Structures are given as C-alpha cells and as structure tokens.
Amino acid sequence: MNRSKSRTGPALTAVAGMVVLAACGGGGGGGGSSQSASDTLTVGFDADAAPTGYDPLTYAQRQSEFFSPLYDSLFVSSPDGGIEGSLVSDFSNNEDDTQTTLTLRDDVTFDDGSPLDAELVKANLDRRSDPDILGYGLLAAGEAAEIVDVAAPDPQTVVITWAQPQATPEANLFDATGMIVGPQGIADPASLQTQPDGSGAYELSESGTTRASQYTLEKNEDYWNDEGWAFDTIVYRIITDQQALANAVNSGQVDIAGQLRGNALTQVENQQSVISIGGTVVGMPITDKTGAYNEAFGSVQARMAIMYAIDRESLVDDLHEGSRPTSQLFPEDAPGFDPALDEEFGYDPDRARELLAEAGYPDGFEMNYTYLGQPDEDVIVVQQQLAEVGITLNLVAASSTDQVFAAVTTDPVIFGPFAVGSQPEGFVAGVLYGGFMNLQGAEEPEIAQPMGQALASTGEEREQALTDLNRAIAENVWFVGMYEDFTHYGYNSEKVAEPSFAGQNNWLLISSVEPA
Template sequence: MNRFTTRTSRQTRPATVRIGAAVLATATAATLAACGGNGGGGGGGSQSADGTLTIAFDADAAPTGYDPLLYSQRQFEFFASLYDSLFVTQPDGSVEPSLVTEFSNNPENTQTTLILREGVTFTDGSPLDAEVVKANLDRRSDPDLEAYGSLAPGQASEITDVTVQDPRTVVITWAQPQATPEQNLADTTGVIVGPTGVADPSSLETTPDGSGAYVLDEDATTRASTYTVVKNDDAWAADEWVWDTIEYDVITDPQSLANAVVSGQADIATQLDPTTIDLVQSRQSTVDVGGTIVGFPVIDKLGSSNPAFGSEQVRQALLFATDRESLVSDLHDGSRPTSQFFPEDAPGFDPALDEEFAYDPDRARELLTEAGYPDGIDVDLTVLGQPDEDAVAVQSQWAEVGIRLNFVTATSTDQVFAAVRTDPVIFGPFSVGSNPAGFVAGVLYGGFMNMQQAQEPDIQSALGAALGATGDAQQQALTDLNRAITEHGWFIPVYEDVTYAGYNADSVSEPAFAGTNNYLVLSAVQPAS
C-alpha cells in the first residue's frame, strides 16, 4: 500500500487526486571509495536548558508503526533519530556514507561493494553485519515497502542480487549500470533495520529496532500525538547528536502548527502552510527550499481510457494551454512557474524549456487540430470533495483552447486511488527534490505514474545514461531526460512550490534541508550559539 503525503500551498486546498508528494525515489552520484560519519552530525554548541529539542510536524510521523521502509524519504526527518542508513544526504545535497565506511563499483558499474562500519549495535542487541544488510535489502520485492520502490524488480535501480562476501562486506548487483549507487541507498531507502525487526516486521508496529543515536521513550509517547526519543549514550554516533531528548509533536492544523513555533512551544515547525509564513516571520525565523513540482502526471499515455492521450500532440497541447504565470501570480506568490519536471536547483534543469513550452494557446489549438481533434477533447479528473483551486484555474485556461476538464466527484478514497489507473491525468504536488533521475526511475517511469508500463525510448535511454554515468556525461543525460519528459508530454508542470520550516532562533541555529529535498537534516540541528 502506498503511503502518500500531501502539501498545501498559498491557500488551503481541498482534495483533488493529491497522490504524489511523498514518493521520493532515489538514484545517482560517485564510484570512488569514500569515508564518512553519520551524515550532517556534529556536536558542539551549548544545549538548551533541559537538553530537549521539540519539533512540530504537520502529520503523524509514524501512522502505521516504526518500520521506516513503509514510508517515503520525507519521513527520514523523524526516523533518522532511531535508525541509521547506509548513506545520508547532507545539507549541501551531497550523499555521504554512514553505516558504510568505504564503497566502490566494478568497471561496468553493475556491482557495488560496501564495507560496513564496525561497533554498531541495534536495539535488539545484535551487531551490524553483512547478513543483516542483506536481509534488509532482500525485502525489496515487498510491494508494501514504499522506500524500496526504485530498487524493486523491474525498476530502473533494480537490485538483482545481494551477496555476503564476509561479515563486513556486501556486494550488490544491479540490473543495469549504476554509476552513483550511494544515492540509491541514501536516507530512508538505505535504512537498516535490526535482525529482530527484519525477521518479524509486525514487531515494528510497536517497537523500533534501529541502531540510531536515540531510542523510543514509550512512556512519553502517545501515537499520533507526541513521539519522544532519548539519547542512547552507547550508540556508535551518540556523540554526533547534541540533544538529550527529541520530542516530535503532531499538529495537523496549519494555524496551530504556526502558533507552536511562534509561541515557543516548538523549537522547529516543519511543512508550514504558506498562508502562515507572514505570521511566523513576524515573531520567529524561517527557512525554505524548492524541489516540489505541482502539476499533472499523464497517466494514460497509451490512450487506453481516453484515446486522445495516445497522441503526443494532444499531450503537448496541454503544456501550451497552461498559463502558469497568471496562476502563480493569482494564487501562489513566491512559487515559480515552470514548464519542466526538474526543479530549478536540480542537475539537468534547463531554462530553455520554460521558454520553449511557455503559454501559447494558439499553438495548443494547432496541435489539437493536427492530432485530429479540431473540436477539442474531454478530460476527466477525479476529485474528493471540491476540486483544488489550482485545478479550477487550469480548467478555465484549458477551456479556452477546447480542452474540457471535467471533475468527477469520488464517493470514497478507494475511488480516488483507483483513478490512478483510469483517469488520463491526476493532479498534485510531487517532491522531486535534488535527485530527479531517482524520482523518474522510481515513480514517473517505473512507478505508479506509469502503471500502463508505457515505453518511450528517449526517456528510457536518457534515464539509463543518467543512472550509469558521472560528471559531464551524467549532466548531459539529465538534461536530455528532463527535455524528453517535457517534449513527450509525460508530465504537465504548473509551478515549483516551496517548503517552509519555522524555527526559534533563540533556541536553535538555522536548520538545513537535505539539499533540495523537502526534509531537514535532523542530525545537523544545533542549539543557538
């Protein structure tokens, strides 16, 4: 079962088919051996008076228990305290070893050898070794495990074999070349669960089994309300984490979430609603990051449910029919209109695409006529409740060129999720982050956005090149991949959204996002100096 998270933007949003923002798949960056610590950690600084860091989340951090692999990358902001990963993303967006001390690829980039850290133990008392890493990665075919989407059979970063060479050495074999395997195994995707949790995943519903610097304080934890973790001084990376206790408060109401950091109830509040930013900034400080693309994934690329969508010209017509500039100006001050799937700060971003596929209603009409639809087309979009204000705005824009967007009201959430297989398009925010090739591999081409298993040689070729290359060759492949997605109309972007976090500068220093991903590097949070 996929676990989706949603975001709001400049105004509170009712539910369209907001099926996207959570699935940060991973994939790509370096073949040389490397060394490193528990990513982004670093002691120093004086703690707050009671040594407690309080973080307010906009959603339940662990709604189905403490198996981190059931969740998307964003949940690493919580699970990083309880679990360690093979690799972790740093504030600058680079990926560094954590449970790994060295790694290397074979010349063909089809096998990766990992050397594991010594002296690591899990909550169940077992040591980290190659067998437990293999046991974790051997779960990759379980469809319930959100984090393993890109590693699963048939995906672009598919693992075909995991071999234990000796107690500290694991050899991973990939289905196709992976020049930068560390990005495949970073953060949530690379989390290693202890032997007890792997042997009996149901035990993780109530009891974490990690090697992280903290353990769950069950007496101070109320599920769906407050999660409290306390420092395990015996953990291998304990010295790299400053706080004695971290408390996570779940506050789902946007105004209450903002009030928590404004009043000092929380040191940090994550995923703030943009409508509350002015309030937070009037009393506290904020940080923000892009990387979330809001738009319409084209689901029916074969024309199975709507024959018009089998035409690339029709899909391109949707691109030219979308007036992104006016939509952002009217509804999303601070966001960036975009005609491409890759975020502005991600490798492969191409400013030329925003010019080439800018709003051009005349061109949209020409393309519809060339495709054999001079009278326009009908497009169904399933919504739960009232349609999203963005979708309503786009409905009006598309109508001007003869694209009739019809909202179909769902009577259940099951109908909403079924729409991923039946509607020609869905709509929502998608946290593409700083590794768009990984998102393409695990979601857009190899995941739920392509359940028809449509094939597009340009996309497939560029994706393979992006995953299998480094340096300038990888940069060119990413640029080619970005262009191919746009030119073939696999995604209709509208704008790049911004994720905000508020913080109390009197208690903590400025927190950092994991590159352009929309989650914070928890281990990097320091007390105010």
C-alpha cells in the same frame, strides 16, 4: 525577521507527497503550552509522521526527517548536498559499475543488542520485491537501479550486483532507502506497525507517544555515534492546522515547524526565523500515457495541447506569489534544468487548439480528476484554463483515500507537488518511469535512453544526459509543469541555531540541529 532562502531542489518523492496529503485531513494535534526544556527538541509536523507504523521502507525520502533518529542508513545526506557513508565505512565499484562492495561498521547494535552484519543488510535489501516497500521502488525488478543479487561473503562485507551500471551507487542507498531494519523487524515485519526496530541514536518512548498526535524519542545511551546528536529528547508534535502550527512556533510550544504555507508562514516570519528551500515543482504527471482509459491521451498532440493551455504566469500571480512559473519537471537548480523548455512550452492557447485538431479532437475532449475533500484552488483554475481551449476537466469527489489511490490507474492525470532533488535520474527511474506515475508500464525510448545514460555516468556526460532526459519528458508530455514552489520551516532562533536542509532535499537534517 531572519529569513534565508536557498534556491535548491528537494528530493521529495511523489509517493511521500501522496501519503502526506492523505494524512492531512483535520485540525491541530498535540497539547502543551510551555517552552521546551533546553535538553529537548520539539518539532511541529503538518501531517502524521508514521501513519502506517514504524517500518521506514514503507515511506519515501522525506520521512527521513522523522525516522533518521530511530534508524541508521547505509549512506546519509550531508548539508552540503553530498552523500556520505554512515553504516558503510567504505565502498567500491568494479570496472563496469555493475557491482558494488560495501564494508560495514563493526560497532553498531540494534535495540535488542544484536549487531549489524552483512546477512542483516542482505535480508533488508532482499525485501525489494515486496510491493508495499515504497522505499525500494528504484531497486525492484525491472527498475532503473534494479538489484539482481545481494551477497554476504563475510560479516562486514556486502556485495550488490546491479542489472545496469550504477556509477553513483550511494545515490540508490541513502537516507530512507538506505535505512536498515533490525533482525526482529525483519523476522516479523508486522511488529513494525507498533514498534520500531533500528540502531539509531534514539528509541521511541511509549509513555510519551500518542499515535497521530505526539511521538517522543529518548536518546540511546549505547549509540555508536553519540556525539552526532545534540539533544537528549526529540518530540514530534502533529499539528495539521496551519494556524495552530504557526501559533505553536510563535509561542514557543515547538522549536521548529514545517511545512508552513500562506498566512501561517507570514505570521511566523513576523515573529520568528524562517528557512526556505526551492525545488518543489507543482504539476500534472500524465498517468494514462497509452490511452488505455482515455483514448485522447494516447496522442502526444492531445497531451501537448494541455501543456500549451496552462497560463502559468497568471496562476502564480493570482495564487502563488514568490513561486516561479515552469513547464518542466526539473527545478531551476537541478542538474539538467533547461530554461529554454519554459519558453518553448509556455502558454499558447492557439497552438493548443491546433494540436487538438491535429490529434483528431477539434472540439476538444473530456478527462476526469478524482480528489478527496475539497478540490485545490490550482485544480479549479486549471479546469477553467483547459475549458478555454475545449478540454473539459471533470472533477470527481472521492469518498475515501482508497478511491483516490485507485484513480491513479484510471484517471489520465494527477495533481501535486513533486521534487527530483540532486539525483533527477533516480526520481525519473523510480517514480515517473518505473513507479506509481506509470502503472500502465508505458515505454518511451526517448526517455529511457538518457535516463539510463544518466544513471551510468558522471560529470559532464551525466549533465548532458540529464538535459536530454528533461527535454524528452517535456517533448513526450509525461509531465505538465505549472510552477516551482518553496518549502518553508519556522524556527525559534533563541532555542536552536538555523537548521540545515538535507543538501538539496526539502527535509531537515535533524542530526545537525544544534542549540542556539
């Protein structure tokens, strides 16, 4: 076994997590039993890579693992955690960081042969008001990185004007968010449901693709950066059953398999190599912060009672060996992480009961949680722990994915894995404060002020703002952390060299995968 572990935090956005969870409903997919050819990279996914089609902006950041070979981005992640230009050859800010000028490459073409130009980039970014474009959530009106204007003064120059100062504009336009759709896809977005339109290193092979089972990508011989990709063909096999996924990497049917869990991970560790990355915090975002649907949640004391009622140590000991108990949203290696928060808001059932009485609920209160399929083990344990202080968690079985998504507007909490990555302020602005975790539009100046400060600053000033932001989220109980988990990928070290994660993010840089 050759297992390397990097304690860094992925930027898995929560929306991507919801899409993946919704897609993980069945058994194994994809066939084939022979070892991949030396010029082919075969990747096993635990969920459908493109469940709603090939528009990369309708997904969130983790989907870069699938879409990055098909679509170029303005900026991309690097293995060392940085963000570097890709379609952008140079960029600069004005003095007050409210305007960013991008210089585009002049040697990029799309599938139909049309060139990359500033008008196309503007057309892409002008989609930011479309509510179906999840990737642009941070850029939409009213959000922390709102774009108020995009200009194209010449074919290679794009000028972006921000509503608020953006000291690191590249952090708003990298990987999935920065992917540029070609002119045909922009003119007819419905066409992207069946066919991608990118300028990437690979093109989708219709003959080798079966939706929800296997996607085959063939190298684009006219690509501007051909040396950046090592394989002629990339095959993504969808294998949703964990045992089947482990068998596939152990038998050589796939070269890389993610994301592995439980017994499947152990089996792969015993036969192949595993690379792991931390930073995924499992917890409960509070979605009814105004008490609009559940009056108790309008009280900070009542919400705080939930925080103190969770016995994270026993949860980890019983169900998640190797994870780290935590009370906060920011993972251990993220800027702004504060170990004191885990102590201050740790398990204290007596304090939970005191807070319930202070909030006017001495006998506790009831709350609903809607789930699809079977309730997660974590949910069952939390249900028992909340009951010990008088809080009743009612589990509501959903009959459809639509019912689960609709419940985000009515249930007071949701459960899931969330990750803020190396840009926590962007996650908070685009997901926790301005995204689907706050559909009621709740406002909290104690959170908004350090969030804005972090977005507009760098260096030590940003670090302090992030520390203040993390504390404000905990003190106002907008998120109840439970434990920090890890993402695990198995790989065949005889076929490929150790893959690289996208900096502190929990998806792989497929462009950096090399033969062994």
